[in-house]
Amino acid sequence: MLIEIDTDDHRSGIPPESPLLIEVGRALHDGGMVLTGVLTHAGASYQCSTPEALAAMAEQERAGCVRAAERLRAAGLPCPVVSVGSTPTALSARRLDGVTEVRAGVYVFMDLVMCNIGVCGTGDVALSVLTSVIGHQLDKGWVLVDAGWMAMSRDRGTQAQACDYGYGQVCDDTGRVLPGWVMSGANQEHGILSFDPTLGRGATPPADLAAAFPVGRRLRLLPPHACATAAQFGGYTVLQADGGIADWPRWNHW
């Protein structure tokens, strides 16, 4: 059993200096549980966006979790595992003294939230949803696709960040970003793509939308939040290094 440590006052756990920590550790240990250590997740790192702030949060996470482990050990309790990790801190830590495990999830795929936080670029995002153009609303500047929030999830993770990608960044079928094109709206099975000049890097929308995005054209969508998008599917279609395709099932609960 691991005791959750609260290193950033973001959600849950016991603060490293709390008297409750020793009390809980002793109750578990004396009650016959196998006390294996402490874990934390610095969720507050998602609000950081500079390398300095990220490194400081990683150190706060590390120091708090190691301090909790030291207090348990000083009280004569076992604490072999010291587990830290969120994707932003896992990639920003300058030291990991005393840590035995780093847990991070999103870093497997990366996503647009992580691009905004600054720990990756759009070219690093390995998870995308393949979709097809199914129609247009030309007077609204809309391209309609057959992927709505059932495909991308309802997660609008970049909404409060510097760049708001809506429900996803639109790419061509090879995964090359189409600057300014985002999924700005989502119904259950329909996605609405539109052009956002603030994300367009100087690009302009095509004069003939229907010609640029003909019905049947395949596109790829990069997710704001890879966890939420992946959870909408029962598995992954994996492009392997040798060009082959593999099917990876996923276990979809928690």
Added chain:
Amino acid sequence: MLIEIDTDDHRSGIPPESPLLIEVGRALHDGGMVLTGVLTHAGASYQCSTPEALAAMAEQERAGCVRAAERLRAAGLPCPVVSVGSTPTALSARRLDGVTEVRAGVYVFMDLVMCNIGVCGTGDVALSVLTSVIGHQLDKGWVLVDAGWMAMSRDRGTQAQACDYGYGQVCDDTGRVLPGWVMSGANQEHGILSFDPTLGRGATPPADLAAAFPVGRRLRLLPPHACATAAQFGGYTVLQADGGIADWPRWNHW
């Protein structure tokens, strides 16, 4: 093949009076497709909240779809099916002349969005997520549960409505509403329950939060949007009229 008709300028389809309608119908029919009719979905009904507005939207949906069918038939094209439906209009239509099919989805379970629109009450919501209390943040007034957005979805459907239930309305384990208690925050696997006095109908939060919501207490959460919540799961656990339990698998794509 059905032609989608745009009866509310909300998303997609061909407007009932558009010359394109006959052109598309003829192209399909002459090209060898089996033209079976027209369908529409008045998604704009989700912005209605009075019986009068709902009935007017239902009539707009019906009249537009029937008109499109009449135009196709007048042009000598087959159009046996006239399919309409969104949950708010399906329950608000005062006449259905000319309609052969009503499609609606949420009405199977109902949800908090439908409560706000006014077509059901919380007692009619048949889908809920069972969860357990796993902790507290007493100084913040938080009760933590083991259902986050992986259980409820990221859908915050009531956010722009009159009553904002966050990620869900909290009920006791029998499904009785606990007035004012909502899931106000959601992490991937953690839900944050807190008391909102504006939804409390005069109730006040308990003086001793940990005693009222002890760790292990089971609660039920009503979803803002039943479709999105159901899509997070591979199946339903169904309470049958005779008290027995059945497992219904679901097909999770579109």
